[in-house]
Amino acid sequence: xMAAVLYGKENLKVEPVAVPSIGPGDxxxxxxxxxxxxxxxxxxxxxxxxxxxxxxxxxxxxxxxDVIAVGDEVTRFRAGHRIMAANSAPxxxxxxxxxxxxxxxxxxxxxxxxYAEFMRxxxxxxxxxxxxxxxxxxxxxxxxxxxxACVMRGLEETHLRAGQTCVVIGLGPIGLMFVxxxxxxxxxxxxxxxxxxxxxxxxxxxxxxxxxSAHGADVVHMVRELTGGYGADVAIxxxxxxxxWEQAVRMVRRGGTVNFFGxxxxxxxxxxxxxxxxxxxxxxxxxxxHTPSHIRKALESVSRGEIKANDFVNRVEPLANLLEVMxxxxxxxGHMKTAIxx
Numbered sequence: 001x002m003a004a005v006l007y008g009k010e011n012l013k014v015e016p017v018a019v020p021s022i023g024p025g026d027x028x029x030x031x032x033x034x035x036x037x038x039x040x041x042x043x044x045x046x047x048x049x050x051x052x053x054x055x056x057x058x059x060x061x062x063x064x065x066d067v068i069a070v071g072d073e074v075t076r077f078r079a080g081h082r083i084m085a086a087n088s089a090p091x092x093x094x095x096x097x098x099x100x101x102x103x104x105x106x107x108x109x110x111x112x113x114x115y116a117e118f119m120r121x122x123x124x125x126x127x128x129x130x131x132x133x134x135x136x137x138x139x140x141x142x143x144x145x146x147x148x149a150c151v152m153r154g155l156e157e158t159h160l161r162a163g164q165t166c167v168v169i170g171l172g173p174i175g176l177m178f179v180x181x182x183x184x185x186x187x188x189x190x191x192x193x194x195x196x197x198x199x200x201x202x203x204x205x206x207x208x209x210x211x212x213s214a215h216g217a218d219v220v221h222m223v224r225e226l227t228g229g230y231g232a233d234v235a236i237x238x239x240x241x242x243x244x245w246e247q248a249v250r251m252v253r254r255g256g257t258v259n260f261f262g263x264x265x266x267x268x269x270x271x272x273x274x275x276x277x278x279x280x281x282x283x284x285x286x287x288x289x290h291t292p293s294h295i296r297k298a299l300e301s302v303s304r305g306e307i308k309a310n311d312f313v314n315r316v317e318p319l320a321n322l323l324e325v326m327x328x329x330x331x332x333x334g335h336m337k338t339a340i341x342x
Contacts, residue, residue: 003116004059009047025123028069033139034114035062060114061087064142084142086129103289117342140309148298151177154287162186170238171198179205254280
C-alpha cells in the first residue's frame with residue numbers, strides 16, 4: 001500500500017509499505033478520509049511528538065473508513081462496517097484511569113498511520129474507542145470527531161453555562177469548534193483572531209462579537225469594554241503561545257475561568273500576576289487530549305448536525321499530495337483542514 005512515513009523534521013515521504021498484519025483483537029481499515037490537524041503540522045515541523053510519535057513512523061490520526069478484515073477475537077465489528085477509530089485508548093488500570101483521568105493514562109496507547117490506504121486499529125482501541133457510523137454521517141464528518149472530542153473536554157472543564165460570556169482566542173479549526181460549541185450551549189461568544197477571514201468564519205459559527213488582534217490592538221481592553229468592564233466568564237486560549245496565555249488571564253472577570261488549551265513550545269514560560277489570580281479567584285485550567293466518553297459525545301454531536309466537516313475542511317487532496325499540503329499548512333498558520341483521500 002501507499003502510506004506517509006515521517007522520518008524527521010520536515011522529512012515526510014509517501015511511499016510503498018507493507019499492508020499491516022492484524023492480531024486476534026485487531027481490525028484492518030480501508031481509510032476513506034483522513035483530516036489534517038494542527039498537531040500533525042507541529043509534528044511535521046519538529047520531526048517528532050514527545051508522546052504520540054517517534055520517527056520513522058506512519059503518520060496521521062484523524063480518520064474514518066471501512067473495515068476490511070478483523071481478528072479472530074473481534075466480535076463487535078465485521079468486514080463492511082463503516083467506523084471511526086480514535087487515536088488512543090487508556091489502560092483503565094493505572095493510578096490516573098482509576099481517578100477518571102483516562103487522558104492522563106500512564107500507558108495511553110496512541111495509534112498513527114491514517115495517511116495511508118489501510119490502517120491497523122490495535123485491539124485496545126478496537127475494544128474501547130472504535131465506533132460504528134450511522135448511515136447519515138459522512139467519513140469526513142466522522143473523522144472530525146477526534147479533535148471535536150478534545151474541544152468538548154476542554155469546554156466541559158470550564159463549566160460554561162448558557163447566558164455566560166466566553167472569549168475564544170485563536171480561530172484556527174480548534175478555536176472555531178470552541179466558538180460553535182459555546183454557541184450551542186447558549187453562551188455569548190467573543191472571538192479573537194488575527195485576520196479578517198478568521199473572524200468572518202467565527203461569525204458564521206455563531207460568534208456574537210469578533211475582534212482582530214493584529215497591529216498592536218489591545219484586545220484585553222476591548223474584551224473588557226464589551227463586558228461592561230468586568231471581563232468574560234470564561235476565556236479559551238487556542239493559540240499556544242505564552243503571550244496569549246497571559247492575555248487570557250487578564251480577559252476574565254473576578255471568579256472567572258481560563259482554559260489554556262493551546263500547547264506552547266517546550267520550555268515555554270509565562271508570567272502571571274499572582275495578586276490578580278489570588279484576589280480575583282481566577283481558575284486556571286489546561287486541557288490535554290480526550291477520553292472515550294468524549295469521543296462518544298463528539299460523535300453524537302456530529303450525528304445531530306451541530307458540527308459539520310464542511311465548516312472546517314476547505315480542501316480535498318489525494319495522499320500523493322500530502323507533503324505539499326503539510327508545507328502549505330506550515331506556512332499558513334491557522335488555516336482550515338484538508339481532507340486527505342487515499
